[in-house]
Amino acid sequence: QEFHFGELARQARIAALQDEIGGVDKQLQALRPRLDAASARLTTLRQRLLGLQSAQLLAARAEAYASAEAELPAARKALTEAIAERSDTRGEIDRLAEKLNGIQIELDRRNRELKAIDLRLADIAREHGPRRRAQAERILALRRRRRGMPAHWLDAGELALLAERYGDARGARLQLDRLRRHLDEGEWITDPAVLVVRDRLGADVAVRERDYLNRQGYCTTARLHSDNARAAYIAKLRATVRQYAKNLKALGELANVSVDCPTPHLENDDLSLAQAGLEVRFDFDRKGAVGLNDGEASGGQQVMKSLILLIGLLMDESRPGGFVFIDEPFAHLDVANIDRVGTFLRATRAQYLITTPVTHNANVFAPAQLTLVTRKKQPGTDWAPPIGVLQRAVD
Numbered sequence: 594q595e596f597h598f599g600e601l602a603r604q605a606r607i608a609a610l611q612d613e614i615g616g617v618d619k620q621l622q623a624l625r626p627r628l629d630a631a632s633a634r635l636t637t638l639r640q641r642l643l644g645l646q647s648a649q650l651l652a653a654r655a656e657a658y659a660s661a662e663a664e665l666p667a668a669r670k671a672l673t674e675a676i677a678e679r680s681d682t683r684g685e686i687d688r689l690a691e692k693l694n695g696i697q698i699e700l701d702r703r704n705r706e707l708k709a710i711d712l713r714l715a716d717i718a719r720e721h722g723p724r725r726r727a728q729a730e731r732i733l734a735l736r737r738r739r740r741g742m743p744a745h746w747l748d749a750g751e752l753a754l755l756a757e758r759y760g761d762a763r764g765a766r767l768q769l770d771r772l773r774r775h776l777d778e779g780e781w782i783t784d785p786a787v788l789v790v791r792d793r794l795g796a797d798v799a800v801r802e803r804d805y806l807n808r809q810g811y812c813t814t815a816r817l818h819s820d821n822a823r824a825a826y827i828a829k830l831r832a833t834v835r836q837y838a839k840n841l842k843a844l845g846e847l848a849n850v851s852v853d854c855p856t857p858h859l860e861n862d863d864l865s866l867a868q869a870g871l872e873v874r875f876d877f878d879r880k881g882a883v884g885l886n887d888g889e890a891s892g893g894q895q896v897m898k899s900l901i902l903l904i905g906l907l908m909d910e911s912r913p914g915g916f917v918f919i920d921e922p923f924a925h926l927d928v929a930n931i932d933r934v935g936t937f938l939r940a941t942r943a944q945y946l947i948t949t950p951v952t953h954n955a956n957v958f959a960p961a962q963l964t965l966v967t968r969k970k971q972p973g974t975d976w977a978p979p980i981g982v983l984q985r986a987v988d
Contacts, residue, residue, distance in 0.1 A: 666808035684897025820861060827859045840905035841873065847940040848897055896922050897937065904943050918946045923957045935960040961985065
C-alpha cells in the first residue's frame with residue numbers, strides 16, 4: 594500500500610481515482626446489454642414456472658373453488674342488495690350533504706350578517722357615543738333646572754293648560770319671541786313709581802274681590818227671596834185668575850153669554866210672567882166663540898164684553914159687585930141691545946154711574962134707580978139750570 598503526502602500527492606491521487614472510475618464505467622457499459630438479456634430470460638423462466646404450478650394448485654383447490662361457485666348466487670344477491678343499500682345510503686348521504694351544504698351556506702350568510710351588524714353596532718356606538726354623552730349631560734342639566742323651578746311650573750294641570758294654549762315648545766318659544774319683540778319695540782313706563790301704583794291697584798282689586806264675594810252672597814240670598822216671592826206671587830196670581838174666570842162665567846150666565854177663560858201657563862221666571870196673558874172668548878147666541886177684538890161682534894156684544902170684563906174685576910167673595918163708572922154705554926145701540934144691556938145691569942148687584950144723552954131711547958133709564966138730569970148754561974144767563982133729580986119708586 595502506497596501513501597502519498599502533500600497537496601500534489603492529493604491531487605495526483607484524485608486524478609488516479611477519476612481514471613479508475615472512468616475505466617469501471619466503460620466495463621459496466623460493456624456488460625449492461627448482457628445484464629438486460631439475462632434479466633429478460635429470468636422473467637420468462639419465472640412465468641413458465643408459475644404456469645406449471647397453476648395446474649397443480651387448481652387441482653389441489655378444486656373443492657374450495659366448487660364451494661365458492663355454489664355460494665356465488667347468494668354472494669351476488671348480497672352484492673346486489675349491498676349495492677342498492679350503498680346507492681340508497683349514497684343518495685341519503687348526498688341529500689344530507691346537500692342539506693348540510695345549504696345549512697353551511699345559511700350559516701355563512703348569517704355569520705356575515707352578524708358580522709355586518711356587529712360592524713354597524715360598532716359604527717353606531719362610535720357615532721352616537723358623543724351624542725349619548727351630550728344627551729346625558731342635557732338630562733342632568735334639565736334635572737338641575739327642574740329642581741330650581743317653582744312647584745306650579747311642574748303641575749300637570751298647568752302643563753295641560755299651557756299645551757292647550759301653545760300646542761308645543763315651538764309654539765311657546767314663538768310666543769316668547771313675540772312678547773320679547775313687543776317689549777323691546779314698545780313704549781313702556783319706566784318710572785319706579787308705577788310699581789307702587791300697581792301694588793295699590795292690586796290691593797284695591799283684592800278689596801273689590803272680597804266685596805264682590807260678600808255681595809254675591811247677598812245676591813244669592815236676594816235671588817232666593819225673589820224666587821220665593823215670585824212663587825208666592827204666582828200662586829196668588831193663579832188664585833186671582835181662577836177667581837176672575839169664575840166671576841166672568843157667573844156674569845156670562847147672567848147675560849146668557851158663554852165665557853171661556855183658560856188659566857195661562859205660569860212658571861217661576863220673569864220671562865214666563867212677562868209673556869203670560871189672559872185669553873177670554875165669548876159665545877153670543879151659540880154662534881161660535883169670539884175674542885176681545887173680534888171685528889165681527891156687534892156694538893151690543895162689544896158693550897157686553899166690556900161690562901163683563903170690567904165688573905168681573907170688581908167682584909170678590911165679600912163684594913159681589915162694586916161701583917162702576919161707565920161713559921155712555923148705550924151709544925150707537927139699537928133698542929134691542931139697549932134692553933139687553935139694561936137687563937144685564939139690573940141682574941148684577943153692582944152700583945153704576947152711567948152717562949147718557951137725553952135724546953136717546955127712554956129705555957136707557959130703565960135700570961136706573963136715581964137719574965140726574967143736567968143741562969148746559971144758556972147764553973145770557975149766569976148759571977146753568979138746576980140739576981133735575983128723578984128717583985125710581987121701589988116696591
